[in-house]
Amino acid sequence: MLMMFWQLTIDANDPARLARFWGQVLGYQPAPPESDTTWWAHYRGRLGGRDAFDDRIFDPDGRKPPLWFQEVPESKAGKNRLHLDLYPTARDDSLPYDRRVEIVDAKVAELVELGANVRRRERGDSYYFVVMHDPEGNEFCVS
Known part of the structure; x- marks a missing residue:
């Protein structure tokens, strides 16, 4: 059986700004740590020659889920359903x-x-x- 992989996706008007903020708060980094996991290969392939993402952050130990700040055109409205x-x-x-x-x-x-x-x-x-x-x-x- 394959292990379930997941990431937390957060809508954002300025993904890079939120990635920097939450990276500092959580001690995450903008590049996946090197490992032999499937998700590491998944994200490394999407870097396209860049050293890091500006809209995603990763646990430096590779144990906790990554966060992706997905750009959306609308502003936040109402209370979060998840926090x-x-x-x-x-x-x-x-x-x-x-x-x-x-x-x-x-x-x-x-x-x-x-x-x-x-x-x-x-x-x-x-x-x-x-x-x-x-x-x-x-x-x-x-x-």
């Missing part, structure tokens, strides 16, 4: 609540420097997360 959750705390409940908030807020500040915006902060007795927008307004959460 990324980032966990700089590694979801470690053994960390004191105040320390988890501190780690999340530090990551949020980094993301704002990269071009993201804070939409809102949600705080409860045992949870804390921040809803953000990437440079094109796509929602994602940091907790």
Whole structure:
């Protein structure tokens, strides 16, 4: 049986801009890592002599799915039906609540420097997360 390969495709008005932003956020790179996998050959064949893509990013270890930012003419409308959750705390409940908030807020500040915006902060007795927008307004959460 063949293994299922998949990538996450995200509509974008400026694919290169979002690829740069999310590449920095996730530690991904614009070229697939060298390996003997089928998907590596698939993407390397599409580079066409270039060193890297400007609209796709890849896990440097080749274990996580690639992201493709597909150019579309229309702007984002409405709420995302799918979004990324980032966990700089590694979801470690053994960390004191105040320390988890501190780690999340530090990551949020980094993301704002990269071009993201804070939409809102949600705080409860045992949870804390921040809803953000990437440079094109796509929602994602940091907790």
